[in-house]
Amino acid sequence: MNNPSVKRPAATQHLRRIAIFVDEPDPGQFYWVMHESTEDATVWLDFQSSEASFPSWLAAYEAGNKELLRMVEDKKTGPLAAGEDENTSPVG
Secondary structure, eight states: OOOTTOOOOSSOEEEOOEEEEEEEEETTEEEEEEEEEOSSTTOEEEEEEOSSOBSSHHHHHHHHHHHHHHHOSOTTTOSEEEOOOTTSOSOO
């Protein structure tokens, strides 16, 4: 959806595709993991995880979401990544 009233900087920004999942490497030891989609939508790379374990899946999941929200500067726009300016000539 394009909103003509929204002003964007010259270098367009786009939402980062970040997901949180919970891993249980040992019974009762839950860790949150954040990963992000690459340009190839079938490839996701882990980029952050909890250092300490949590006693439940829910506790780990909630802590991971809290960390993601902490990373976001503007809660209205979400986690943004800089993109290329679509109006710039591809040849310097």
